[in-house]
Amino acid sequence: MTTPEARAADATRAPTSRGSSRVPFFLGAPSVVVAGITLLPIAYLLVRTAEAGASRVAEIVLRERTVLLIGRSVLLAALVTSLSIAIGVGLAFLATRTDLPGRRVLAGLAPLPLAIPSYVAAFAWISAVPELAGLAGSVLVLTLCCYPYVYLPVLAALRRADPGVEEVARSLGRSPSQVFREVTLRQVRPAAAAGGLLVALYTLSDFGAVSILRYDVFTRVIYTAYRSSFDRSTAAVLSLILVLLTVAISVGESRVRRRDIARVGAGVSRAVQPVRLGGLRFPLGGAAGVVLALALVFPIGSLLWWFLNGLSAGIDGVHLAESVAATAWLALLGAVACTLGAVPVGILAARHRGSFTTVVEQITYAGHALPGIVVALALVFLGVRVVPWVYQEAPLLVLAYVVLFVPTAVGAVRSSVAQSSVRGEEVARSLGATPTDVLRRVTLPLAAPGIGAGSALVLLTCMKELPATLLLRPTGTDTLATSLWTETGVGAYGAAAPYGLALVVLAVLPTIWLMRLTDRERGTPR
Amino acid sequence: MSTLSIRDLDVTLGDHAVLRGVDLEVPSGSITAVLGPSGCGKTTLLRSVAGFVRPESGEVRIGDVLVSGAGRHLAPERRGVALVPQEGALFPHLTVGQNVAFGLPRAERRRSPRVAEVLDLVGLAGFAARRPAELSGGQQQRVALARALAPDPSLVLLDEPFSALDAALRESVRTQVREALERSRATALVVTHDQDEALSVADSVAVLDDGRIQMHDSPQAVYRSPSGLGVARFVGQCVELPASVSGGVAVTALGPMRVEAVPPGSGLAQGVVVLRPEQLRLLPLTTGEGTAGEVVGGEYFGHDALVRVRIGGNDSPLEVQVRTLGEIPERGAVRVGVSGPGRFYPA
Numbered sequence: 077m078t079t080p081e082a083r084a085a086d087a088t089r090a091p092t093s094r095g096s097s098r099v100p101f102f103l104g105a106p107s108v109v110v111a112g113i114t115l116l117p118i119a120y121l122l123v124r125t126a127e128a129g130a131s132r133v134a135e136i137v138l139r140e141r142t143v144l145l146i147g148r149s150v151l152l153a154a155l156v157t158s159l160s161i162a163i164g165v166g167l168a169f170l171a172t173r174t175d176l177p178g179r180r181v182l183a184g185l186a187p188l189p190l191a192i193p194s195y196v197a198a199f200a201w202i203s204a205v206p207e208l209a210g211l212a213g214s215v216l217v218l219t220l221c222c223y224p225y226v227y228l229p230v231l232a233a234l235r236r237a238d239p240g241v242e243e244v245a246r247s248l249g250r251s252p253s254q255v256f257r258e259v260t261l262r263q264v265r266p267a268a269a270a271g272g273l274l275v276a277l278y279t280l281s282d283f284g285a286v287s288i289l290r291y292d293v294f295t296r297v298i299y300t301a302y303r304s305s306f307d308r309s310t311a312a313v314l315s316l317i318l319v320l321l322t323v324a325i326s327v328g329e330s331r332v333r334r335r336d337i338a339r340v341g342a343g344v345s346r347a348v349q350p351v352r353l354g355g356l357r358f359p360l361g362g363a364a365g366v367v368l369a370l371a372l373v374f375p376i377g378s379l380l381w382w383f384l385n386g387l388s389a390g391i392d393g394v395h396l397a398e399s400v401a402a403t404a405w406l407a408l409l410g411a412v413a414c415t416l417g418a419v420p421v422g423i424l425a426a427r428h429r430g431s432f433t434t435v436v437e438q439i440t441y442a443g444h445a446l447p448g449i450v451v452a453l454a455l456v457f458l459g460v461r462v463v464p465w466v467y468q469e470a471p472l473l474v475l476a477y478v479v480l481f482v483p484t485a486v487g488a489v490r491s492s493v494a495q496s497s498v499r500g501e502e503v504a505r506s507l508g509a510t511p512t513d514v515l516r517r518v519t520l521p522l523a524a525p526g527i528g529a530g531s532a533l534v535l536l537t538c539m540k541e542l543p544a545t546l547l548l549r550p551t552g553t554d555t556l557a558t559s560l561w562t563e564t565g566v567g568a569y570g571a572a573a574p575y576g577l578a579l580v581v582l583a584v585l586p587t588i589w590l591m592r593l594t595d596r597e598r599g600t601p602r
Numbered sequence: 603m604s605t606l607s608i609r610d611l612d613v614t615l616g617d618h619a620v621l622r623g624v625d626l627e628v629p630s631g632s633i634t635a636v637l638g639p640s641g642c643g644k645t646t647l648l649r650s651v652a653g654f655v656r657p658e659s660g661e662v663r664i665g666d667v668l669v670s671g672a673g674r675h676l677a678p679e680r681r682g683v684a685l686v687p688q689e690g691a692l693f694p695h696l697t698v699g700q701n702v703a704f705g706l707p708r709a710e711r712r713r714s715p716r717v718a719e720v721l722d723l724v725g726l727a728g729f730a731a732r733r734p735a736e737l738s739g740g741q742q743q744r745v746a747l748a749r750a751l752a753p754d755p756s757l758v759l760l761d762e763p764f765s766a767l768d769a770a771l772r773e774s775v776r777t778q779v780r781e782a783l784e785r786s787r788a789t790a791l792v793v794t795h796d797q798d799e800a801l802s803v804a805d806s807v808a809v810l811d812d813g814r815i816q817m818h819d820s821p822q823a824v825y826r827s828p829s830g831l832g833v834a835r836f837v838g839q840c841v842e843l844p845a846s847v848s849g850g851v852a853v854t855a856l857g858p859m860r861v862e863a864v865p866p867g868s869g870l871a872q873g874v875v876v877l878r879p880e881q882l883r884l885l886p887l888t889t890g891e892g893t894a895g896e897v898v899g900g901e902y903f904g905h906d907a908l909v910r911v912r913i914g915g916n917d918s919p920l921e922v923q924v925r926t927l928g929e930i931p932e933r934g935a936v937r938v939g940v941s942g943p944g945r946f947y948p949a
Binding site: 496497499500502503504505506507508509510513517518521522 | 652653654677678679680681682683684685687688689691692693694695704705746749750753759
């Protein structure tokens with residue numbers, strides 16, 4: 077869960093290095109290893125597909141069912157994306173530019189659904205309204221989980237936008253609603269588009285929610301194909317098609333993000349005169365309230381209801397405690413591994429720009445576009461065939477976490493290193509420190525808080541991860557996510573609820589803390 | 603402390619030749635300023651000496667050691683050159699004492715009398731436990747100097763060291779830094795675009811423009827006898843008078859005057875005579891000395907003023923600037939006198 081806001085801020089920060097672009101070996105070598113690890117799953121899927129032979133691949137691709145599958149996935153992604161854009165832009169505008177009562181509370185609560193794992197929300201809904209299984213439920217649940225991907229960057233764009241431009245438009249004779257359409261919406265369009273593409277990416281990659289809601293899209297069918305047949309080429313080929321889709325979307329996303337409208341001139345941002353909603357304040361405020369109720373209150377309420385229901389039947393406290401411990405332990409391993417891998421790549425990206433760095437950095441970002449189920453599947457194949465002694469042991473799962481979440485950690489390292497000045501490192505060199513000394517005594521201590529926050533974010537993301545954990549977890553180990561999955565699968569909603577609640581507590585509280593932290597950092601000068 | 607000598611240095615960044623055949627010698631224990639407009643290559647020169655930029659050709663020697671040249675390029679950490687960058691660049695995660703101790707050998711970092719010694723040298727005794735964020739800009743700059751001096755470097759490089767300070771602070775910090783450098787008998791190279799800074803801090807000034815050293819001499823010589831019109835204009839304000847000269851005397855709109863630097867051969871030559879505004883004086887109308895003119899405006903600075911005077915009547919009007927103490931006189935007729943020789947540059 078890299079917030080799109082953080083990614084957008086990251087992209088606009090120019091590299092500050094002016095020194096030599098020669099890449100030191102002690103950064104270059106580990107970076108190449110990390111990039112190699114990231115490429116492993118795709119490479120293995122390609123090998124696997126090649127082995128299946130052209131005619132077999134053609135047969136799988138051209139099956140009527142495959143075409144139908146592409147249609148369903150694209151339909152789901154399109155519906156979720158357009159609804160998320162409407163809700164995200166609407167809420168961001170209400171929160172920043174109007175006199176809506178309670179808009180501060182709205183601004184604080186609106187991003188929180190991001191922290192509820194989509195499969196937990198899916199569980200909360202289907203356990204209460206079983207009729208939701210299928211397309212409608214998937215659209216509802218995924219939209220409510222994903223709209224913050226649009227809301228956050230649009231909110232940032234609205235806060236950053238120069239209100240002077242809107243005032244000029246008013247003074248040139250435009251009405252408030254014309255200004256909204258012609259000026260305000262234009263200013264947030266790049267942010268909304270980038271957020272929308274992230275939503276599409278997330279929807280195509282989502283495994284847990286669509287599986288629990290029993291809607292057959294790529295991820296669910298790949299999983300079924302893997303579980304039900306000895307011939308794994310179907311799963312491999314479908315995975316590759318899904319990767320093609322997600323890669324296309326993430327290329328689009330990075331293009332749009334780069335085109336963000338630059339602010340002309342450096343005027344000081346000041347408070348905007350809020351738009352008076354007048355009689356519209358009740359319907360609009362009501363609509364915002366309904367969104368928050370559906371996205372936050374209902375899922376948590378449903379979890380609590382099942383939890384209390386389950387209490388009377390008795391809760392397996394031992395298994396819950398074991399799940400918490402296993403979740404924390406595996407996520408900690410994942411966070412440490414991601415951070416260790418991200419440090420060399422992030423420092424290269426911040427300090428030694430050049431074609432080598434660009435290639436390495438882009439490769440490590442591949443994880444952004446890889447659905448968890450695909451990475452998991454590739455590593456299962458690889459594990460069974462090449463390294464059977466680590467198959468269903470912790471190292472292979474940690475490897476999957478690295479592929480999936482090293483981009484988040486690289487982003488954190490890169491931006492926190494770029495924040496400190498290159499001059500300090502040069503002074504250190506001139507005072508006799510070798511490049512590795514400089515890293516140990518200056519660069520890393522200065523970047524430590526940012527890198528720490530990045531690691532915490534990866535830790536949380538690993539805790540919530542479902543598909544890779546499900547396929548690769550050590551034999552006999554259950555995490556919160558897999559326990560919830562198992563109990564939901566057999567319809568034991570009361571037994572599943574404690575795991576869902578624990579996940580929400582684990583995810584939501586740190587998210588609030590992290591948002592406070594970033595707000596405060598931005599609030600202080602310099 | 604050692605002599606810095608730069609011979610025939612060429613530096614290319616990308617495909618742009620930034621430095622072309624630069625020669626510069628900084629004698630041991632002296633302070634040399636490299637003065638030039640922004641983009642002239644002065645920061646690149648400094649970074650080449652420090653070892654962050656690899657020169658195309660030419661050599662850099664510090665004392666007897668060849669640090670760059672003949673296929674050799676010593677890493678920055680092995681040059682014994684200490685850097686004082688713009689705005690100090692103190693390590694924000696370390697205390698003042700830890701900053702100063704940064705370049706000392708590991709065993710001495712914890713408890714070295716050297717830290718207190720150099721802090722005292724820059725006038726900040728007792729500041730060792732402070733955090734950089736608690737210091738004013740001028741104090742940060744002096745800590746940066748102390749940090750550079752602590753390991754007893756062969757050479758100290760200062761990059762626009764005072765430009766980030768506000769005007770009131772700049773002069774006092776400048777004096778303190780100069781005194782600290784003198785007391786430590788450091789060899790120092792200061793890079794700056796500020797004429798006042800270069801002239802007041804350094805023992806000698808090298809004017810760098812267009813990638814070449816245009817002139818290298820004492821501050822007085824650079825100001826009084828610039829080697830060319832470009833140097834004259836860059837080092838300070840100029841009064842430029844079209845002139846014809848013969849036998850060491852120039853005929854100008856301000857009357858005949860003695861000039862220096864007349865080309866040998868001594869025939870009649872056309873060109874420009876350059877004076878500094880403080881060489882001109884306003885005279886009362888009654889004296890009859892000097893040249894008739896008319897005050898048309900001026901700029902008031904407090905400590906002095908620049909008065910614009912039009913001379914030469916309506917046929918060939920020419921504006922000259924006169925530096926005066928006191929107020930700008932009312933518009934109207936005055937007379938302008940000249941003291942000291944002008945400097946002649948043939949057209």
